[in-house]
Amino acid sequence: MSLLLAVRQLQRRPAGFAGLAAALLLAVATVTALGSLLGAEHGVPAAERREVQGPGLGLIAGAFGEITVLVAFFVALNTLGFALRHQYRDLALLRTVAATPRQIRRLLRLQAGLTVLLVAVPGALLGGAGARAFLAALQHRAMAAPHAHVAGVLPAALVATAVTLLVATTAATLTARHVTAPTPAAALADSTGPDPRPGVVRLLAATVALAGGAALLRLAATRPPAEVDKAAQATLMATLVLLTAVALAGPLLAPLATAPLGRVLRTLLPGTGWQADANLRGYARRLASAVVPIALLTGLSATMATMTGTALHAAAGPPDGATSATDSWLRQAELGLLGSFGAIATLTTLVALTGERRREFALLRLLGATRAHVLRVLALEAALTAALGLLLGGLVTAATTTAFSTAATGNPVPTVPLTTCAWIVAAAGLLTVPTVLAAATAAMRQPPAALAGR
Known part of the structure; x- marks a missing residue:
């Protein structure tokens, strides 16, 4: 039964699982x-392997x-969080008709x-092509x-599929807590209610992640x-841990950090600026969900770029370790990989x-707002969201x-x-504002009366 429900949810809500x-x-x-590279030097003479530069395959x-x-x-x-939100009401209804938390978790893991x-075969084909291209670049x-x-x-x-399956099912188990922790009635009410404040467990986890990041920074600095x-x-591990803390504390941090930026918008643009600021501050969970991936993208990218620049600047005499040209190239390749995930x-x-x-x-259009007015408000919201993501990612990078x-x-x-960081800032803006406007334009194609009652 759980398998059938999982398949039907994937069929009914493909857009909700596209990001995942x-x-x-x-x-x-x-x-x-990467796994294919591990066996690429099988049969190669040891003398030939010793002649290569860098740390080795x-x-x-x-x-x-x-x-x-x-x-x-x-x-x-x-991304699983969004897949859950697309079916939150369905899952809450399942709980009201006696589905247990364990069954809900099993359903999400199956999804x-x-x-x-579904992505294993195309992913394997893409990985094979990527392995050959990366190996050729290393040989060059x-x-x-x-x-x-x-x-x-x-x-x-096969190993990659198993590892990704473990990652996905573990993430699904953690995500399921949003619908299994409350009582069935509370879960159903939350599906249409306002954004709740972050819970004690979430804030405690954020505090632990912050402490762990601080410990890793001390380890790096010494x-x-x-x-x-x-x-x-x-340093790179500390970046991930601190970004995890930002993600966990996002619903609390986002409104606080938005307040000064929002005041600037209200002053410069009293009409649309006020509405954009009110929309963002009124929905903390939605704002945090948008800010976190931008912070991830900018925080990881800026950290990698600045580490490379610092290592190159520190090089004096014969380069070694993190200051070598080969290591710098590897960091650029790693930056591209992390940037792809962040994008x-x-x-x-x-x-x-x-x-959503x-x-x-x-409803805004039925109340008299034009399509152009809604898009202007959304453009300001997107710009403010990008600025907040850049701010949080920049603090982690610093x-x-x-x-x-x-x-x-x-x-x-x-x-x-500075040039690389300017490109990172530009990329965050170009990813955010046009994407929001394009998605909003598609969302407003239907007559407003047809959507308002849904």
């Missing part, structure tokens, strides 16, 4: 590609795989598992043996110059959030790169690549 499918597809493809694949799984879990948790199976830079080759991807694809690679690993999370989140507001847009710079150079002031 995209994130899981990228996860399967990336883990397949095994360490490269391991480092990339570790960060991929962590970020994939983070993004899957976020996540089916999504993984003398970072892999010339005779290394990707013989086959099936074993790696590494000696000879262990700058370890400082880099601890998927941002796009799918904004599209889902905007699509069809009835709100219809904390983490200060620790890394202390370890790498002895100076807490990092070397900030």
Whole structure:
């Protein structure tokens, strides 16, 4: 019965699972590609392997795989939240007719598992192509043996599917708490009620994550110059942990951080600015859901770029460790991978959030607002959301790169690549505002009277 319900929900609400499918597809493809690299030097003479520059294929694949799984879990948790919101009322109704929390969790795990199976084959094919392209790039830079080759991807694809399945089902179990923790009546009421304040458990988890991030920053900052690679690993892990804290505390942080930005909008644009600010501050959960992926994208990207700039600036004499040209290239490749996950999370989140507001847009138009007025308000909301995501991501970046710079150079002031950071800011704006406007335009295609009663 649970399997049948899971299949029917996927068929009824494909848009709700699109973001999850995209994130899981990228996860399967990336883990397949990295797993395929592990066996690429099989049969290559040891002397040839010793001549390569850099850490070697095994360490490269391991480092990339570790960060991929962590970020994939983070993004899957976020996108699963939207899949849950699209069917929240259905799940709440199931609980009122005696479905147990265990059955709800099983249903959500089945949905996540089916999504993984749907993307497994295309993900494996994409991963195989990516492995060959990445290996060729490594060989071009003398970072892999010339005779290394990707013989086959099936074993790696099976492992990638299993790992992604574990990530997805774990994220589904955690997400299910939103509908299984309240009583059935409270869950049903929440499906149409206002945004609740973050619970004690969520805030406690955010505090623990913040403390863990602080501990990792201390570990990174106290590494000696000879262990700058370890400082880099601890810094990147601290970035993920601190962004997790931001995500957990988002419903509390977002309205607080929006207040000063909103006041500026109200002053400059008394009409649309007031409405945009009121919409954002009135729905803390919706605002936090939009801000978190932007903070993820900008925080990870800016941290990686600043770490690379700091490491290159610190290089004096023969480069080694994190200051080598090969390591800098690897960080750029890792930045591209993390940026892809962040972009998927941002796009799918904004599209889902905007699509959920069809009835709100219809009511505004029935009350006299024109389509152009609604789009102007949404453009301001999107700009404010992007600014808030950049602010939170920037704060995480400032904390983490200060620790890394202390370890790498002895100076807490990092070397900030201004051009790269400007591109990151521009990317956040270009991903946010046009996406929201395009999704809103699609949501307002139908006559408002047809949507207002839904």
